[in-house]
Amino acid sequence: MAAQMDILRFATAGSVDDGKSTLIGRLLYDSKSIFEDQLESVERTSADRGEEYTNLALLTDGLRAEREQGITIDVAYRYFATPRRKFIIADTPGHIQYTRNMVTGASTADLAIILVDARKGILEQSRRHAFLTTLLQVPHLVVAVNKMDLVDYDRDTYERIVGEFTAFASKLEVTDLTFVPISALHGDNVVERSVNMPWYEGSSLLHHLEHVHIASDRNLIDVRFPVQYVIRPHASTDPELHDYRGYAGQVAGGVLKPGDEVVHLPSGLTTTITHIDGPHGPVEEAYAPMSVTLRLADDIDISRGDMIARPNNRPEAAQDLDAMVCWMTPNRAMSPRMKLMIKHTTRTAKAMVKDLHYRLDVNTLHRDDEATELGLNEIGRISLRVTQPLFVDDYGRNRLTGGFILIDEATNNTVAAGMITSTR
């Protein structure tokens, strides 16, 4: 039944040459998610340009500049569904100058697909994509070895790539790694198991996407409820509502239940949850990513930006943070002493970059300790001093309470994404 579908968000990284657009086009087409008028429009444009094949990249490259230059410059979101799952694809460009776009797409992804051309094997960019996937803690990684038709569906070629990638991945924190040999062009192992590769005993790519277990990826242990909005129906004539005071937010971790003892941060006061109001009325349990409203037994001064946790399991209240950051603006470089705004869960504060420990070469993973600044698309480890405590976890423990963005007050632009590695 449709109501029992869940959602899998996945990111794809690669360039047109890897057959990424062909793969997405095939997934959309075979799941009947491309409509006739879209296909006609793409066919027409392809023909106008004298292209031999219908260029399915035109489906995802939505902006005029992208179509004119034949490149993907931004994250495009595409949607398709099978009876089992709804899928949200964050389609990101693969080149190094678009690292920030891949970081953005990966931030919400449950799974990432890295495309490798079977003829070329593991390239520098494959390693970069794998590194970024693990930096953003995408729980599941699929390496789709594409263009198997061009290597005569040769098992040894595939096994060699698997071996090489596995060796590289052992240096990264990859929790779940799957390989699928495919031909996106011919559809081998995309939706159906391929008859051309009887030696492959795994499932097709779509079957894997439909069945990969994502329920355990969320943190259901550490209760984290960033207070987003205080609901007080003031001028109510209804006496029931007159004293209503609810704390609305999206659960970032753990399972909350009425009757649970909780602690409010920053006050440190403890109280008990009396009710949890969900979108359809009271609920007995709340967990990520539910948006709910908590009612508490005691009248505590609670406002937006505060955090609710369990008395014996609290996030760190930290003003000094170490984090990996990806710098995202071409306008100015990041360097020590720089002052920025930090937005973390529902709390916004001022912050200063205290130190740049190193810049990481995303291709070789080499650490440059001599670096004095980070430019566009560069990744490094920094220390930040924040004007007020943030209630944080390590990013590896919880992506929602471990991630933050930095905003330049002069331009109001989002200039960096950060992943907290430790507090001090």
Next chain:
Amino acid sequence: MQRCDYLLSQLDVLEAEAMHIFREVAAEFERPVLLFSGGKDSIVMLRLAQKAFWPAPIPFPVMHVDTGHNFPEVIEFRDRRVAEIGVRLVVASVQESIDSGRVVEERGRRASRNRLQTVTLLDAIEAHEFDAAFGGARRDEEKARAKERVVSFRDEFGQWDPKNQRPELWNLFNTRIRRGEHVRVFPLSNWTELDIWDYVRREELELPPIYFAHNRPVFERDGMLLADLPYANRGEDEPAFEATVRYRTVGDASCTGAVKSAAVTLEQVIEEIAATRITERGQTRADDRASEAAMEDRKKEGYF
């Protein structure tokens, strides 16, 4: 099937995400407004806004950009729904923009007020000092929209710069703007047309009657069926005839096409939508057919 592994259905996840967006914007902006057309997407938005702030009332007004080219059934529905909910309605009138000389009416048979709406919308945002406008646009609708942020920045001229958008990571939104600038906010970004219909069914939301099959005089233009209403400028060579139709989208009546259909119940409509092989905008919106980048160009100017 019993779920004991803390999984949520796709509608539950989308609903939670939209409520999060509504609350975030209400918390961080001074004067939000919800754009309400009386169409299915804005009806879903209104329900989500109710849920986000329940049991308190929706803490912002709704605004209808009225082209004057309306389906009477939709206006009747709009007024009734707004009264039931008790939310304040602001009407921004394209006719008034024309009367005051801010815009000039297009001429000819295909004259439409679609593009003029942008000026009316931006003038109203400025006059009311709105700093955030919720819109019902979805990324699956159109390829320029597929690239748009959930919280999408507009400069002091109301313009969208697609190449210079703020990255959006996790569930964090950058809500910082200067005076005179504003953002458009799209809580339904990740919904598809079918999700909207599934939600309408699940929440038992009432829709204007034009979404269901009914008889009306229509005529054919550019392969679309347009309602034979006075402002559609039907020509001598465009004979009117009676047909059983329903609408897939609700827009300016002069450029929104109907589809032939016998679907009179919600179930039947959903069945037809699930089986259709043409997008809703491709099938029913003349405004998108102007060129490959028609939507992108209008959006840059400040369109919805």
